[in-house]
Amino acid sequence: VEGSQHFTVLTIDTMNPTVKNVEYAVRGPIVQRAMQIEKELREGVKKPFTEVIKANIGDAHAMGQQPITFFRQVLALCSYPELLNENMFPEDAKNRARRILQACGGGSVGAYSASQGIDCVRQDVARYIERRDGGVPCDPDNVYLTTGASDGIVTMLKLLVCGEGASRTGVMISIPQYPLYSAALAELGAVQINYYLNEEKCWSMDLSELESSLAEARKHCNPKALCIINPGNPTGQVQSRQCIEDVIRFAAKERLFLMADEVYQDNVYAEGCQFHSFKKVLFELGPEYSDNVELASFHSTSKCYMGECGFRGGYMEVINMDAEVQAQLSKLVSVRLCPPVPGQALMDLVVNSPQPGEPSHITFMKERTATLSLLAEKAKLTEQILNTVPGITCNPVQGAMYSFPNISLPEKSIKEAKALGQAPDMFYCMKLLEETGICLVPGSGFGQKDGTYHFRMTILPPTDKLKILLAKVKEFHQKFTQQYS
């Protein structure tokens, strides 16, 4: 070092360029500014508001949703098994805890589990899937517990993506999309193939759009997989059974590996809508499909009525996966040793919740129903109020936890944004944040048709806050439109 100049090994120029291409809007610049503003408020800086309301991320507990009592009782028992000797816990909670602990090395959630996940948890997941899908069989050997759904999705993409130039793997994702997909594809160096959801038809999937997007992509890459998020994130739609059938037939015909992100499977609110798992529909189409189409589906403890994001629990099920590839998958997951065991325990409780006759059943059902009903109410409220704003058009929030309204932006504001090098809806959301303390994510972070603008807003804030938030958005939008007209 002596005499030599300062030298840095790892710089923006020498680092992995694929990492630089990664973008993740849900925690992007707007959220960072929101955190700064929160700090400024704590330090006494005067603002035209007294608190930041975050509607940028599907983080239910942070928005005041209460955890399910039974789940937390069992988790406490698993963490500190001395509590099994106390009579403050119901017997079914104790039984679940004993069963999980027995399946853990040394009877401790502090031991590593099998890399694929604890055996009895995978068995419970398999039985849950069978019940959910009206008896379609599920082999626990095809179930992999994961560190949230994100981990499973990235792992599957890792197996799929390879090649260079025109033989680079292409992966079809919906636009708007959840930016984990674009981020993972950028990191892996895959080609992102966009297919647009039909905003006019409530964000449904158009077969013709899938076909033309695929045909175009085939000219310059090797499309291998098709990703679907249902119920939709950020778009909140619930795909019809017919649509899912079409997608499966398309994948079979075009020889695409299907990835079904179904983490919002309990979050269905709109009348006439129903969750159909890709697996169930696949099997209903008969052996021609169910013996052939490759499918990975993903679930998580983070959404639905649980909202337990912090535990990073999840699973994926693989169907019709080539045996040799599956052996490679099992090897790959072993390198990270195992998913967090408390998250595995929680996943077990989700798929093996209190049954009628068990002491915790009534409370569990009451809590579950209350949470889901409240979400349904807030979904309706959000749609209704947003649609009263001239210049905002919001599709029904049929499911999931988000609205993704279309916003008309005056030409002048678009010009000003572009002059600043910002996406117009980023400019809009940033102004909204500075003036009202409301934190939303601009549509450009999820992708949207050129010339259209949106924001994603979660429906999670408590009803009273949600009402304030919606009123403020309304007021802001009107003011903004005026200001730039």
Next chain:
Amino acid sequence: VEGSQHFTVLTIDTMNPTVKNVEYAVRGPIVQRAMQIEKELREGVKKPFTEVIKANIGDAHAMGQQPITFFRQVLALCSYPELLNENMFPEDAKNRARRILQACGGGSVGAYSASQGIDCVRQDVARYIERRDGGVPCDPDNVYLTTGASDGIVTMLKLLVCGEGASRTGVMISIPQYPLYSAALAELGAVQINYYLNEEKCWSMDLSELESSLAEARKHCNPKALCIINPGNPTGQVQSRQCIEDVIRFAAKERLFLMADEVYQDNVYAEGCQFHSFKKVLFELGPEYSDNVELASFHSTSKCYMGECGFRGGYMEVINMDAEVQAQLSKLVSVRLCPPVPGQALMDLVVNSPQPGEPSHITFMKERTATLSLLAEKAKLTEQILNTVPGITCNPVQGAMYSFPNISLPEKSIKEAKALGQAPDMFYCMKLLEETGICLVPGSGFGQKDGTYHFRMTILPPTDKLKILLAKVKEFHQKFTQQYS
């Protein structure tokens, strides 16, 4: 599909070839066979033994080590805050739980945390590092909480690795190594640069070996980083202060990014040995080094006296990282949302354990000391008994949780193994497993000098079982040697 032949998208030929190159011995074929044998035993198959003893993985709780009471009390309180109203928990446990919950969104460990980790946990980590390193300052903004240490290591490698052909990134790793490193490098497509530890000098690092290995690598790749595991895995050595100083000077001179895997920092048993963190030594070398050398160091909740592997807690600290790169790192970790929050809580307890005067202090210290003393005893016992076996030579287990003895294998057994396409020490370990039920990992899974053979054995089984295990290994080795002579 109709009329068409069966077609599989994802096959061993079309999948990502870098994944195929990944190997992970610690959970490899020998462990899979061990699990099969356990199943056979349960099904009543007769074997020359009644149970499988697993000494293949550093999984303390699975081997009967008890969790620290205080940690588990706080985790139970965090999981089910209703327990804060009970008077069965000591006040310091309640205070820790309240502090963690206050730092969580909505007061729930079910909320996502900041991607870099909970603020107050990172602050506690920073203070812990400062105490550990005799006052060398630590900025919480340089601390990233991780999903076990593995996650941090892979994330750092992801930032570092890029390029093709002769400009591909090379990363220096010790041989023997912990196979997470080779697996991650294979997956990222980096060049693995081996440097051999000196078995004759108790697995120390030789400067001349580092120099020649680097010089050779420079001919065909772009070496950027040097990884060190101290205390050593699988080799159990504790590097001297002098050695660490030499390595830092080497990294500075050769412009290498240092990665220090220090997850065994409390696992030091041998007299005269002491843990020196790379960071502390770096700062003691003066600003010429401490202002320039880039370092990432890793810690975890999985080892030391805690052994809480299942929670997947950990942190990394980065030093002298380029500001733009660090912004990229912060973005990259945001894609996975956050490390598991219970693991973050546990990490907090490790770095902020009960203090003198607090109600849990005496019990905590008693438990901590008992665990570490027992490990020290078992380290000694392992070394002593193995060294009584003709044909086995075992370096002192100065630290960590493993012995990595050298085993002499008869020429005839080597030939037989090769005829079966097996590494000779894999052949040996497989036979040991089939005949005695003892599960060890062959040295070939970690790397070793050509023509030498080893196995890795954890010192974790309870003393009585460890004695049986060592006696069986001794008996087996003698029989094996005879059989093939």
